[in-house]
Amino acid sequence: xxxxxxxxxxxxxxxxxxxxxxxxxxxxxxxxxxxxxxxxxxxxxxxxxxxxxxxxxxxxxxxxxxxxxxxxxxxxxxxxxxxxxxxxxxxxxxxxxxxxxxxxxxxxxxxxxxxxxxxxxxxxxxxxxxx
Amino acid sequence: xxxxxxxxxxxxxxxxxxxxxxxxxxxxxxxxxxxxxxxxxxxxxxxxxxxxxxxxxxxxxxxxxxxxxxxxxxxxxxxxxxxxxxxxxxxxxxxxxxxxxxxxxxxxxxxxxxxxxxxxxxxxxxxxxxxxxxxxxxxxxxxxxxxxxxxxxxxxxxxxxxxxxxxxxxxxxxxxxxxxxxxxxxxxxxxxxxxxxxxxxxxxxxxxxxxxxxxxxxxxxxxxxxxxxxxxxxxxxxxxxxxxxxxxxxxxxxxxxxxxxxxxxxxxxxxxxxxxxxxxxxxxxxxxxxxxxxxxxxxxxxxxxxxxxxxxxxxxxxxxxxxxxxxxxxxxxxxxxxxxxxxxxxxxxxxxxxxxxxxxxxxxxxxxxxxxxxxxxxxxxxxxxxxxxxxxxxxxxxxxxxxxxxxxxxxxxxxxxxxxxxxxxxxxxxxxxxxxxxxxxxxxxxxxxxxxxxxxxxxxxxxxxxxxxxxxxxxxxxxxxxxxxxxxxxxxxxxxxxxxxxxxxxxxxxxxxxxxxxxxxxxxxxxxxxxxxxx
Numbered sequence: 001x002x003x004x005x006x007x008x009x010x011x012x013x014x015x016x017x018x019x020x021x022x023x024x025x026x027x028x029x030x031x032x033x034x035x036x037x038x039x040x041x042x043x044x045x046x047x048x049x050x051x052x053x054x055x056x057x058x059x060x061x062x063x064x065x066x067x068x069x070x071x072x073x074x075x076x077x078x079x080x081x082x083x084x085x086x087x088x089x090x091x092x093x094x095x096x097x098x099x100x101x102x103x104x105x106x107x108x109x110x111x112x113x114x115x116x117x118x119x120x121x122x123x124x125x126x127x128x129x130x131x
Numbered sequence: 132x133x134x135x136x137x138x139x140x141x142x143x144x145x146x147x148x149x150x151x152x153x154x155x156x157x158x159x160x161x162x163x164x165x166x167x168x169x170x171x172x173x174x175x176x177x178x179x180x181x182x183x184x185x186x187x188x189x190x191x192x193x194x195x196x197x198x199x200x201x202x203x204x205x206x207x208x209x210x211x212x213x214x215x216x217x218x219x220x221x222x223x224x225x226x227x228x229x230x231x232x233x234x235x236x237x238x239x240x241x242x243x244x245x246x247x248x249x250x251x252x253x254x255x256x257x258x259x260x261x262x263x264x265x266x267x268x269x270x271x272x273x274x275x276x277x278x279x280x281x282x283x284x285x286x287x288x289x290x291x292x293x294x295x296x297x298x299x300x301x302x303x304x305x306x307x308x309x310x311x312x313x314x315x316x317x318x319x320x321x322x323x324x325x326x327x328x329x330x331x332x333x334x335x336x337x338x339x340x341x342x343x344x345x346x347x348x349x350x351x352x353x354x355x356x357x358x359x360x361x362x363x364x365x366x367x368x369x370x371x372x373x374x375x376x377x378x379x380x381x382x383x384x385x386x387x388x389x390x391x392x393x394x395x396x397x398x399x400x401x402x403x404x405x406x407x408x409x410x411x412x413x414x415x416x417x418x419x420x421x422x423x424x425x426x427x428x429x430x431x432x433x434x435x436x437x438x439x440x441x442x443x444x445x446x447x448x449x450x451x452x453x454x455x456x457x458x459x460x461x462x463x464x465x466x467x468x469x470x471x472x473x474x475x476x477x478x479x480x481x482x483x484x485x486x487x488x489x490x491x492x493x494x495x496x497x498x499x500x501x502x503x504x505x506x507x508x509x510x511x512x513x514x515x516x517x518x519x520x521x522x523x524x525x526x527x528x529x530x531x532x533x534x535x536x537x538x539x540x541x542x543x544x545x546x547x548x549x550x551x552x553x554x555x556x557x558x559x560x561x562x563x564x565x566x567x568x569x570x571x572x573x574x575x576x577x578x579x580x581x582x583x584x585x586x587x588x589x590x591x592x593x594x595x596x597x598x599x600x601x602x603x604x605x606x607x608x609x610x611x612x613x614x615x616x617x618x619x620x621x622x623x624x625x626x627x628x629x630x631x632x633x634x635x636x637x638x639x640x641x642x643x644x645x646x647x648x649x650x651x652x653x654x655x656x657x658x659x660x661x662x663x664x665x666x
Contacts, residue, residue: 033555050499050561051236051596059236061599062216062436062454063476090475090602092496097555 034097040109043102047094048110056114063090070115077122080107081130095131100124173264176271177649179207179656186210186659189447189463191440192471193431194222195641196630196648198423199268200469201430204652213427214435214463216454216600220427221420222471223254223601224641227504227591228415235597241565244506244589248538249546250415251504253593254604255641256533256548257281260408262642264649265419269412272422279411280536282400283521289579290526293391294383298523298579301397303383306346306362308394310353311385313345321351355381396524404640411536419641432463437472439481442626467659469651471631471644473497474620475602484624491616495633497595497603499557503529503550503572505590509543510535511582528556529575544588549576553604561594568592606633621647628655 037043045054051065052058058067074080084103087093094103104122111118188204190197193215201211227233229245245251257279258265269276284302319325320334320341329337341347346358353359360366360379367378388394399405412418424431436454440447447468450460470477474495482489512518512534520536533548549572552560560568569590577583595604608617621634630651635643 035555035559046559046562048562050558050594051602053237059599061236061602062472063479063600063602065236065602087496089478089493090496092499092603092607 035102038102038105040105040107043098043106044109048106051091056110065090068110068114068116074107074111074116075118077107077111077118077120077126078130080110081122081127085127085130100127100131103127173267173646173649176267177203177653179203179652181656181660183208183656183659186467187212187446187465188467188469188655189214189449189465190469190471191437191449192222192631193217193220193420193424193427193433194471194631194644195224195265195268195419195423196471196632196644197222197469198420198427198431199645200471200630200648200652201427202423203649204655205427205430207656210465211430212463212465213431214437214449214451215431215433216436218433218455219420220424220431221417223604224416224420225254226250226252226415226417227593233591233593234599235565235594236599237597239565239597241591243591245504245546245591246506246544248414249506249544250417251502251546251548251591251593252416253502253595253598255416256411257405258410258641259404259406260410261403262640264645265642266410268423268645269410269419272419272426274418274422275413276410277413277537279409280520280534281405281407281409281522283518283534285516285518286521286534287516287518287523287532287579288393288396288525289523290391290393291578292526293393294387296578299383299391299393300364301521303363303380304388304393305397306359307353307382307388308397310345310347310359310362310382311388313341313347314351314353315385317341317345317347317351353382355379392526399522399524413537437480440468440470440627441481441483442468444625447626466626467655468627469648469655470627470629471648473601473603473631474606474633476600477629484627487619488622488624488627488629491620492629494612494616495606495608497601498553498605498607498639499561499594499596500553500604501550501557501560501568501592501594502548503560503568503590503592504546505549505569505572505576505583506544506546506588507583507586508588509586510541510545511580511586512545512547513539515582516580523579525575525579527575527578528552528560529572530556532576532579547576549573549590550592557594558596560592561596563592565592568594605639608633608638621650623654623658 037046052068056069058065085095101124104124104127107122187210190201190213193213197213201213205211227243228250229243231243234240286301287298288304289298346362347353356379359382365377366380369377434454435451437451439450446466448464450462474492475497478492518534519539520534523532529550530552569592573583573587628651630648632638632643635647637643
């Protein structure tokens, strides 16, 4: 029986994939290495908070991750656009894995949350201009 | 990368002759002018001969790069001291055991509950047979090695979007892919499609090779039968006595196999680093760091967070604080400094070097990677599936399941590597709290092994962007970045040299860290001897 166990799998596996549904990354997207999230909040929760932390206050160890919360450097839109697109020192670039729309969404979310109150919205066009 | 073993060897011989005849200072000058001072490779323990007159070297970081530098320099007569951020030696050479507590950035703390002798290697976990320096250090430090299995023909390949999510055995995909390709190529030959490219004489050999390589039959067909089942396995294995008739298995259809993309996982084991033999230390990769740490007892200052690095014409002065309690700034000084702090951290520390080195440090970000270790009540992969070591690859976000290459046939419990992911998946998994990383990894794995649902006990998940002392797993080089910055990163800046995997052409591998370090101390030693005094 042992050598054949995997031959009994398909029905179980299908059910499991169906149950994961929309909450999980689809396999095509895994092969492509892209991010499925579209809303600013979803993007922040699935990418940014890995380093900048769920409260956006950053963290300190041997080095540090800067706080995005109440950060005056987010005032001029061009700065965060450039950093997200092209990276900066320890910050990896996301220009190849996020669309203009996704970058605009996540920046608009961060610039209007965590103590940031910047009223000017960043457009995908403005992101694209810095590529 | 194409290697040219002959040419560098002859250059090396030339430099040795110059060195022997005219002294190492002249040799160094000749090497520098010819641009080969950076040449590396490993031909045995480094020989740093000559009187270094008690010259002092401060080493930053007690990973393999820093510790190998201290070990060799001390042997050559240097006074050495290491500053290390962590409370243990090893750096990314690291294993987590039951009883360990790991706190990542953000304060998320995991208490590892693995049973006695079980472990997760959050960082490196395999040593290729051609990583000569690392293998030699294991031998010299008496670190016992055992085989690490990369390719296991019984392990699985899975894509939830293909074959209804059913797991295929590596041997089935391997045999069917080769068989179908052999059949197609044979058809091309027999239909005259390759007459221009292959001579009549070679066409016969090619057809013979296709029969041999692809297990196609006499009419060049790859189909269900004894030939193909000898490669891909049987529906019922040949037996003895009255139950001995084997039942061949049905190959996958070409179209379905191609569209499944499962063939992409076959190539992994063909990569130079993943070819047999591969080794692992008995008891966890961290055994190497521990062995170095024992050798360097008293040399390493633990819990030291470097806050500033300054230099002048005579030496280097490094400010540091206690990494746990903070407190007053202390200073360590020496005539020279080997800095192995990851570029991701070093870029944030005030560092007195020229723009070329500073720009090189700032050009590197560190890649995302996550590893999740899961403990199960029993080794069901062995007991139910006959998988002893090796790797199952999947298109699910956990990317792979690594089975332990040790303690085979143990009743259990056992620890699997449940996820090892880079790129977009790693960023997303890093963004989860540790317990969710573990929970999701169990969910994904249960689609491959339903036994997860009943046998899972507990796990630990390490996301390298949350590791307080690296901010990522390894330096991200591109060819363009190398062309622009690599030489500047490796150059000597006054009294400071950098070393580590990031200063190597084998990034992310321990061998790269060692070769980088050995090359750095060789150049440092040449400088010290060339200066004529030990000043």
